[in-house]
Amino acid sequence: MLTGLYAILFYVATAVLVGGLAYRIRLYWNTPAPLKIPTTPAPTTEAGVALRLAREVVLFESLFKSNKWIWLFGWIFHAALLLVVLRHVRYFINPVPDIIVFVQEFGIYAGFAMIAGLAGLWARRFLVPRVRYISAPSDHLMLALLMAIGLSGLTMKFVAHTDIVAVKAFFIGLMTFSWQPLPADPVLLVHLTLVALLMIIFPFSKLLHGVGLFFSPTRNQADNPREKRHLAPWAAKLEAGEGPK
Amino acid sequence: MADMSDYIMDESEIPDPLERPEIMPGSMEGLKPFIAKPDHQSALGFPGELVDNWQEKAIGKMGELLGKYRSLQVYLDSCVKCGACTDKCHYFLGTGDPKNMPVARQDLLRSVYRRYFTFSGKYFPKLVGARDMTKEVLDEWYSYFHQCSQCRRCSVYCPYGIDTAEVSMAAREIMDSVGVGQKYCNEIIGKVYKIGNNLGLPKKAIQSTLEGLEEELEEETGLKIRMPIDEPGCEVLLITPSADLFAEPHIQGLMGYAKVFHEAGISWTLSSYASEAANFGMFIGSYENMREVSLRIRKAAEELGVKRIIFGECGHAWRVAYSFLNTLAGPFDFLDPRYPSPQHICEFTYDLMQEGKLKFDKSKNDQYRLTFHDSCNVARASRMGDKPGGQFELPRAILRATCNHFFDMAEDTIKEATFCCGGGGGLLTDDLMDIRIKGAQPRMRALQQVREEHGVTHMAAICAICKAQFTKVMPHYGFDMDSILSVHQMVANAIVMTGSIQAKELEENANAAAAEGQAA
Ligand code: SF4
Ligand code: SF4
Ligand code: SF4
Numbered sequence: 001m002l003t004g005l006y007a008i009l010f011y012v013a014t015a016v017l018v019g020g021l022a023y024r025i026r027l028y029w030n031t032p033a034p035l036k037i038p039t040t041p042a043p044t045t046e047a048g049v050a051l052r053l054a055r056e057v058v059l060f061e062s063l064f065k066s067n068k069w070i071w072l073f074g075w076i077f078h079a080a081l082l083l084v085v086l087r088h089v090r091y092f093i094n095p096v097p098d099i100i101v102f103v104q105e106f107g108i109y110a111g112f113a114m115i116a117g118l119a120g121l122w123a124r125r126f127l128v129p130r131v132r133y134i135s136a137p138s139d140h141l142m143l144a145l146l147m148a149i150g151l152s153g154l155t156m157k158f159v160a161h162t163d164i165v166a167v168k169a170f171f172i173g174l175m176t177f178s179w180q181p182l183p184a185d186p187v188l189l190v191h192l193t194l195v196a197l198l199m200i201i202f203p204f205s206k207l208l209h210g211v212g213l214f215f216s217p218t219r220n221q222a223d224n225p226r227e228k229r230h231l232a233p234w235a236a237k238l239e240a241g242e243g244p245k
Numbered sequence: 246m247a248d249m250s251d252y253i254m255d256e257s258e259i260p261d262p263l264e265r266p267e268i269m270p271g272s273m274e275g276l277k278p279f280i281a282k283p284d285h286q287s288a289l290g291f292p293g294e295l296v297d298n299w300q301e302k303a304i305g306k307m308g309e310l311l312g313k314y315r316s317l318q319v320y321l322d323s324c325v326k327c328g329a330c331t332d333k334c335h336y337f338l339g340t341g342d343p344k345n346m347p348v349a350r351q352d353l354l355r356s357v358y359r360r361y362f363t364f365s366g367k368y369f370p371k372l373v374g375a376r377d378m379t380k381e382v383l384d385e386w387y388s389y390f391h392q393c394s395q396c397r398r399c400s401v402y403c404p405y406g407i408d409t410a411e412v413s414m415a416a417r418e419i420m421d422s423v424g425v426g427q428k429y430c431n432e433i434i435g436k437v438y439k440i441g442n443n444l445g446l447p448k449k450a451i452q453s454t455l456e457g458l459e460e461e462l463e464e465e466t467g468l469k470i471r472m473p474i475d476e477p478g479c480e481v482l483l484i485t486p487s488a489d490l491f492a493e494p495h496i497q498g499l500m501g502y503a504k505v506f507h508e509a510g511i512s513w514t515l516s517s518y519a520s521e522a523a524n525f526g527m528f529i530g531s532y533e534n535m536r537e538v539s540l541r542i543r544k545a546a547e548e549l550g551v552k553r554i555i556f557g558e559c560g561h562a563w564r565v566a567y568s569f570l571n572t573l574a575g576p577f578d579f580l581d582p583r584y585p586s587p588q589h590i591c592e593f594t595y596d597l598m599q600e601g602k603l604k605f606d607k608s609k610n611d612q613y614r615l616t617f618h619d620s621c622n623v624a625r626a627s628r629m630g631d632k633p634g635g636q637f638e639l640p641r642a643i644l645r646a647t648c649n650h651f652f653d654m655a656e657d658t659i660k661e662a663t664f665c666c667g668g669g670g671g672l673l674t675d676d677l678m679d680i681r682i683k684g685a686q687p688r689m690r691a692l693q694q695v696r697e698e699h700g701v702t703h704m705a706a707i708c709a710i711c712k713a714q715f716t717k718v719m720p721h722y723g724f725d726m727d728s729i730l731s732v733h734q735m736v737a738n739a740i741v742m743t744g745s746i747q748a749k750e751l752e753e754n755a756n757a758a759a760a761e762g763q764a765a
Contacts, residue, residue, distance in 0.1 A: 066402035067402075129267075216319055216406040
C-alpha cells in the first residue's frame with residue numbers, strides 16, 4: 001500500500017518534472033529573440049558566449065559583481081546541492097561509480113553547507129527591507145521546502161537512521177518496474193514526499209531560472225549585429241509584407 | 246559607521262553615489278507623464294483613447310508579445326527574487342520608492358502575467374503574488390514604467406541577465422495598444438513621420454542654421470567648411486540627433502563633426518527626410534515604429550547614393566543603429582563594404598587619429614578639467630571599434646588626445662556600471678522633472694567626488710538626451726548648466742586644420758619660441 005503510493009507519487013513527479021521542463025524548454029526554444037540585446041561585457045563570438053554562460057553557471061559571475069552576500073549564500077547553497085545530489089546518485093545505480101563513492105564524504109558536509117546557505121538567503125528575506133519588500137509567500141515557502149528536505153535528510157544520517165539498502169532497492173525497483181517495499185520510516189517518508197513535491201513544483205515556479213539562464217538573450221547572444229544580420233521569422237514576414245511607407 | 250565618517254571631513258560631504266536609501270513606499274506614486282492625445286496615438290497606429298474592452302485587449306497583447314519576445318517570456322519566468330538588482334537602479338537610489346527597484350518594477354507586470362498565463366497564478370494567486378488586470382494596476386504601470394529609462398544597469402547585475410528595459414518596453418507597448426500612450430514619445434515619433442525629425446525642424450530652418458554655422462566656422466578658421474543637406478553623391482550620410490542642430494552643447498559637437506570631415510577630405514551630407522538619429526520607437530517598445538523610423542535612414546542613404554552612414558553623438562540612437570539597424574532596415578550591402586555600417590562618429594574620428602590625419606592643440610582645452618559620462622545605451626547595449634569595450638576606450642582616447650586634464654569618475658559608476666543621466670528612455674520631458682532630478686543623483690554624486698578630488702570642472706558626453714538632461718539638472722547639484730560638453734566639441738576646440746588660422750598661429754608661435762630660444 002505505502003510502497004504503491006510512493007511508487008505512483010514518484011512516477012507522477014518524474015513525469016511532471018520531465019514533461020513540464022520539456023514543455024518550457026520547447027516554448028523558450030520556439031520563441032524568437034527578434035533583436036540583438038546582449039549586455040556588456042558581451043563576447044563577440046559563439047565560443048565567447050559559451051564561456052560567458054559557463055562562468056555564470058559555475059561562478060555566478062554577475063551575482064558576484066552585484067552583491068557579495070547573496071553570492072556567498074547562493075553559491076554555497078548551489079554547490080552544496082550539487083554535491084548532495086551527486087551523493088544521492090548511489091541510490092539509483094549499481095554498481096556505484098568511483099566518483100560517486102568519492103563524493104560521499106563531501107556530500108555529508110555539503111548537507112550542512114546547504115542548510116547554512118539557505119538560512120543565509122532566508123535571513124535576508126527578513127532582515128533586508130528591500131528583499132522583504134519583494135518576497136511573496138511562495139518565496140518563503142520555497143526556502144522552507146528546501147530547508148525541510150535538507151533537515152529531514154540530515155536527520156536520517158545523524159539521528160534516526162533508515163534502511164538505505166531497502167531505499168535503494170525501492171528506487172532501483174521503480175526504474176526497472178519491479179517494485180520493492182519502501183521502509184515505513186516517518187522521516188524518510190517526509191523526506192521523499194517533499195522531494196516529490198519539489199519535483200512537481202519545479203516546472204511551474206521560479207526554479208525555472210536554471211533553464212532560463214541559457215535562454216536569456218542578454219547573456220546568450222554574441223555581440224556581432226553589424227557583421228551578421230539577425231532576423232526573427234515574424235519580423236521576416238513583416239518585412240515581406242510591406243515596404244517603407 | 247556614520248560617526249566614523251563625521252571625522253573624515255571631505256568624504257562625509259559627498260555621499261557615496263551607490264548609497265542605498267531607506268525604502269519609502271509610495272513616494273513616487275503620483276508621478277505620471279502627460280497622456281498622448283488621440284491624434285498622437287492614431288498617427289502611430291494606436292487607438293486614440295482607452296478602448297472599451299481594454300482588459301481583454303491588454304491581456305491579448307501580452308500573450309502576443311510573450312510569443313514574439315523570448316526575453317519577455319524567459320524573464321517573467323526566471324526571477325528568483327534574490328534581490329541583487331534592488332539597489333542598482335538610479336531611480337531607486339534617488340527616490341527610495343521600492344517600486345523603482347528593478348525586480349519590483351518587473352513584478353508590476355509579472356503579477357498580471359502570473360494571473361493569466363501561469364498555472365500557479367490562476368489557481369493560487371495570493372501565494373505567488375498574482376493580480377488581476379485592473380484600472381489601478383494600469384495606472385500603476387503608467388506611472389512606474391515611465392520611471393524607467395531602459396538603461397539596463399539592472400541587467401548587468403542580475404544573475405540571469407533579466408533586463409527590466411525589455412519589461413518596460415512590453416508594458417508601454419501594451420498600454421499603447423489599449424489607447425494609453427505617453428504624449429512625449431508618441432508626439433515626437435509623429436513628428437518624425439511628418440517632418441523628419443524629433444524637433445519638427447523643417448528643411449528650410451535646418452538649412453539656415455547650417456548656413457549660419459558655416460559662416461561661423463569660416464570666421465573662426467578661415468576655411469570654407471561645408472555643412473550640406475540633401476546633397477546627392479556624397480561619400481557619407483550623417484545621421485545625427487536633431488538636437489545637434491538646435492541645442493547647446495550639442496551644436497558645438499556638430500561643428501566638430503564638420504571640421505573632422507573637412508580635414509579628412511571626405512564629402513558628407515545630412516538628409517532632411519532622415520534628419521533624426523533618435524528613434525523613440527525603441528522607448529515605446531514598438532518594433533513596427535522603430536522599423537519605420539529606421540527605414541527612413543535606409544531610404545535616404547539609397548536616394549542620396551552615399552557609400553557610408555555615420556551616426557552622430559546620441560546614446561539610444563547608437564543602440565538602435567549598432568544593434569538593431571541591420572535587423573530593422575538591412576542588409577546594407579549597397580554601402581562600401583570596407584567600413585562597418587553604420588559607423589559611429591567616434592569610430593570615424595578615432596580611425597583618422599590612428600592614421601595620424603588629425604592634429605590637435607590640446608592647450609586650447611586647458612580651461613577644462615574633464616571627465617566623461619558613459620551614456621548607458623552606448624555602454625551597455627552597443628559597441629565601437631572591433632574589440633569588446635571599444636565603446637569605453639574610443640571616446641576616452643579622443644578626449645585624452647584633445648584635452649590635457651582628463652579624470653575618470655569612480656570605477657563603479659562608469660563603463661558597464663555607468664549610471665543613466667536620469668532623462669533617458671522617453672523621460673526627457675518637463676512633466677517628469679521630479680524623477681529626472683532625483684534619478685540624476687548617483688551620477689551627480691560621482692561627479693561631485695571628482696570635483697573634490699581632481700578639481701574636475703566639466704563633463705563630456707556622447708548622447709543628445711544626456712546633454713539636454715544634464716543642462717537642466719546640473720544646477721540642482723551645484724554645477725553650472727554649461728558644465729556638460731559634447732565630445733566633438735573638445736575635438737572642435739583642439740583641432741588644428743590644415744591651412745587654418747589656428748595652424749598659422751601655431752606656426753608663428755613655434756617660430757617665435759624658436760627665435761627666442763636662439764636669442765637666449
Ligand atoms: S537580480 Fe534578477 S533574479 Fe534577482 S531579483 Fe533582480 S531580477 Fe530577480
Ligand atoms: S533599466 Fe535602468 S531605469 Fe529601468 S529598472 Fe533597470 S536600472 Fe532602473
Ligand atoms: S539619455 Fe543618455 S544616460 Fe540616459 S538613458 Fe540615454 S544614453 Fe543613457
